[in-house]
Amino acid sequence: MTQVFDVERVLAELTLEEKASLTSGSDFWHTQPVERAGVPAIMVTDGPHGLRKQAHNPDHLGIGISVPATCFPTAAALGSSWDVDLVRRVGEALGRETRANDVTVLLGPGVNIKRTPLCGRNFEYVSEDPVVAGELGAAIVRGIQSQGVGTALKHFAANNQETDRMRVSADVDERTLREIYLPAFERVVTTAQPWTVMCAYNKVNGTYASEHRWLLTDVLRDEWAFEGLVMSDWGAVHDRVPALAAGLDLQMPASTAGSDEAVVAAVRDGSLDEAVLDVAVRRVLALIARSAQQSRTDLAGAVTFDVDDHHLLAREAAGDGSVLLKNDPVDGTPLLPLTGSFAVIGEFARTPRYQGAGSSQVNPTRLDDALTALGGDVPFAPGFTIAGGPSGDDDALRAQAVEVARSAETVVAFLGLPGPDESEGYDRPRLGLPDNQVATLRAVAEVTPRVVVVLANGSAVAVSEWQHLAPAILETWLGGQAGGSAVADLLTGARNPSGKLTETIPHRLEDTPAFGSFPGELGHVRYGEGVLVGYRWYDTRAFDVAFPFGHGLSYTTFSYSDVAATETSATVTVTNTGSSAGAEVVQVYVRDPEASVLRPTRELKAFGKVSLAPGESRILTFELTRRDLSYWHCGLHRWVVEGGEFVIEVGASSRDIRGSVSIQVAGDPLWGELTAMSTIAEWLEHPVGGPLMQSALTVPADIPPMSEADQAMLAQMPAKVLVTFGMSSFTLADLDDLVAKVAAG
Numbered sequence: 107m108t109q110v111f112d113v114e115r116v117l118a119e120l121t122l123e124e125k126a127s128l129t130s131g132s133d134f135w136h137t138q139p140v141e142r143a144g145v146p147a148i149m150v151t152d153g154p155h156g157l158r159k160q161a162h163n164p165d166h167l168g169i170g171i172s173v174p175a176t177c178f179p180t181a182a183a184l185g186s187s188w189d190v191d192l193v194r195r196v197g198e199a200l201g202r203e204t205r206a207n208d209v210t211v212l213l214g215p216g217v218n219i220k221r222t223p224l225c226g227r228n229f230e231y232v233s234e235d236p237v238v239a240g241e242l243g244a245a246i247v248r249g250i251q252s253q254g255v256g257t258a259l260k261h262f263a264a265n266n267q268e269t270d271r272m273r274v275s276a277d278v279d280e281r282t283l284r285e286i287y288l289p290a291f292e293r294v295v296t297t298a299q300p301w302t303v304m305c306a307y308n309k310v311n312g313t314y315a316s317e318h319r320w321l322l323t324d325v326l327r328d329e330w331a332f333e334g335l336v337m338s339d340w341g342a343v344h345d346r347v348p349a350l351a352a353g354l355d356l357q358m359p360a361s362t363a364g365s366d367e368a369v370v371a372a373v374r375d376g377s378l379d380e381a382v383l384d385v386a387v388r389r390v391l392a393l394i395a396r397s398a399q400q401s402r403t404d405l406a407g408a409v410t411f412d413v414d415d416h417h418l419l420a421r422e423a424a425g426d427g428s429v430l431l432k433n434d435p436v437d438g439t440p441l442l443p444l445t446g447s448f449a450v451i452g453e454f455a456r457t458p459r460y461q462g463a464g465s466s467q468v469n470p471t472r473l474d475d476a477l478t479a480l481g482g483d484v485p486f487a488p489g490f491t492i493a494g495g496p497s498g499d500d501d502a503l504r505a506q507a508v509e510v511a512r513s514a515e516t517v518v519a520f521l522g523l524p525g526p527d528e529s530e531g532y533d534r535p536r537l538g539l540p541d542n543q544v545a546t547l548r549a550v551a552e553v554t555p556r557v558v559v560v561l562a563n564g565s566a567v568a569v570s571e572w573q574h575l576a577p578a579i580l581e582t583w584l585g586g587q588a589g590g591s592a593v594a595d596l597l598t599g600a601r602n603p604s605g606k607l608t609e610t611i612p613h614r615l616e617d618t619p620a621f622g623s624f625p626g627e628l629g630h631v632r633y634g635e636g637v638l639v640g641y642r643w644y645d646t647r648a649f650d651v652a653f654p655f656g657h658g659l660s661y662t663t664f665s666y667s668d669v670a671a672t673e674t675s676a677t678v679t680v681t682n683t684g685s686s687a688g689a690e691v692v693q694v695y696v697r698d699p700e701a702s703v704l705r706p707t708r709e710l711k712a713f714g715k716v717s718l719a720p721g722e723s724r725i726l727t728f729e730l731t732r733r734d735l736s737y738w739h740c741g742l743h744r745w746v747v748e749g750g751e752f753v754i755e756v757g758a759s760s761r762d763i764r765g766s767v768s769i770q771v772a773g774d775p776l777w778g779e780l781t782a783m784s785t786i787a788e789w790l791e792h793p794v795g796g797p798l799m800q801s802a803l804t805v806p807a808d809i810p811p812m813s814e815a816d817q818a819m820l821a822q823m824p825a826k827v828l829v830t831f832g833m834s835s836f837t838l839a840d841l842d843d844l845v846a847k848v849a850a851g
């Protein structure tokens with residue numbers, strides 16, 4: 107049995123060289139052992155939707171084979187369930203497999219925001235919205251860590267593209283970082299305390315994340331009270347000494363020649379305080395001790411996992427993470443669930459796309475395909491080659507598909523993105539499906555109006571060119587090893603769809619928020635759209651979209667009534683008004699109709715999923731906080747609520763608001779420090795400075811009253827400039843006096 111050691115005792119015993127060595131890996135997946143001091147090595151490995159424990163030939167690109175493990179749905183699919191309890195249960199299963207394989211930390215979850223649908227790694231991320239990403243990220247962390255193993259919350263921060271990911275500087279303004287790119291990390295850290303956080307490869311505003319003191323120490327530790335260890339992404343450290351000083355504890359994987367020595371030399375020549383190194387070593391030792399400690403708890407012993415049970419859980423999760431985008435009636439009846447005979451078209455029905463490429467690639471314990479799950483004797487035609495072979499091949503396959511479609515009552519077409527379209531390490535080449543697939547869909551739709559499209563892709567694909575040809579569309583994302591049987595469950599009605607979109611499906615690439623400033627140029631990507639990311643962009647700009655954020659249908663229907671809200675809560679009654687049991691994802695948005703800064707038209711602040719029998723009603727209550735009403739004030743460097751009207755909206759999607767309540771909220775003080783360069787408006791708003799300025803601004807009786815335009819111009823003018831222009835009734839000395847009086851309170 108692993109012995110637990112005393113961190114402080116060991117730390118006191120270590121040589122400087124040993125300390126330096128502990129702050130980098132010993133190989134691709136292990137930390138350094140110090141046998142003399144009884145410190146074992148621990149193993150960490152990917153992540154996020156299954157265990158990728160490589161026995162031989164380690165690499166971080168998913169090339170070398172790993173031990174069999176359950177390939178759960180990717181974050182894109184799991185997230186679309188919006189189901190905190192389900193996600194926690196998947197986390198528990200992941201934790202159990204991690205534990206059973208003697209691994210200490212599973213490298214996930216990824217909670218980076220989907221800034222553009224083209225990010226090659228979106229399948230590993232949850233949402234375009236930080237509340238969804240944060241809540242579900244926290245749920246999976248809780249689940250995994252309940253099994254006595256750790257997580258690595260990644261990639262901190264602003265890693266929203268793969269192009270040039272190891273060098274690019276994400277240039278993001280402070281408010282956008284605080285409101286969009288940091289809160290998912292913040293929520294997971296403050297509510298679930300992951301054992302570790304993994305820093306990103308990229309730079310943030312010019313500084314590598316691995317050397318970013320503000321991110322790794324000021325925000326993560328001082329503000330969010332993170333207690334665990336910060337490790338680097340694989341190869342993200344370029345200079346150990348500044349990285350340690352910034353708050354990076356563990357470089358992964360093993361350090362390059364000379365890098366431990368550089369740390370030792372820096373301590374010896376005084377450029378790195380040994381106390382700083384000790385802090386990092388203490389955290390590495392604490393992680394190793396924690397892992398040893400956990401193996402002595404109730405969970406000790408030979409942990410095993412039930413492959414069948416986990417496969418069933420993966421099937422449930424893939425089903426609940428699929429989104430029924432549309433289900434229009436044909437001859438008065440929706441096409442789904444399927445009734446009568448049907449044929450299957452599309453290579454993806456027998457060759458499933460179920461995960462993305464790169465470091466997250468799992469070697470599944472088994473693999474279901476939809477064709478088999480739907481009953482092996484269903485008429486089938488592949489319809490296209492996934493790789494888009496020579497056009498002759500595709501023409502023949504298409505002709506065959508049309509023949510199969512002609513004699514079927516309904517056609518289910520399995521379309522999706524080819525594997526190489528979505529990978530870690532580079533971004534997607536296109537928003538749409540490959541032309542050969544769309545051509546097959548068009549040909550099939552010419553012979554039957556009864557077409558159901560099942561999509562498999564890791565992030566939004568454009569559907570607007572062809573969606574009129576398919577009365578029903580089911581988006582299954584990359585659903586993991588049981589995705590094939592899960593889709594059969596949904597198509598046949600054995601399971602009722604309940605997933606909703608965690609990302610908007612736009613019409614065109616040109617409509618997307620980052621268009622024009624993605625993937626950047628000359629080493630910089632400027633987040634020019636600011637806080638208008640995802641639906642915040644489409645709703646605020648009033649752009650039409652193919653399917654909005656939060657949208658997803660069911661085979662039953664739900665009504666919303668009795669929406670009520672206060673500053674601290676929102677309630678709604680939801681009723682299942684259809685004839686089958688189902689689950690609804692209810693969303694609470696906040697709007698600030700009048701604000702002195704640009705605020706998105708609506709922002710999600712809470713959500714919940716409720717299962718209801720036909721005719722059943724349930725009252726849902728959501729908690730709201732002051733933070734939910736606030737924005738990040740860049741002048742004051744804090745969250746502020748601007749007083750006045752707020753609208754609390756409850757809806758079934760960001761474009762399907764079912765009820766709203768307007769409330770009046772008292773604001774926070776918005777004034778900052780007053781100086782001679784503060785504007786007249788800033789002076790007048792200030793509780794102390796206001797009355798002082800008011801009496802200083804005496805206007806001689808013979809001057810006519812100012813017009814509205816003049817007053818507006820005056821309000822924007824710094825007090826000092828007013829003096830310089832000779833327009834003030836006070837002198838510079840008077841002004842200095844006022845500043846001093848305000849400072850004195």
Ligand code: BGC
Nearest residue numbers: 152165166213260339340465
């Ligand atoms: C990825 C990480 C992953 C690591 C180890 C990196 O390239 O960005 O997400 O955990 O490799 O495989």
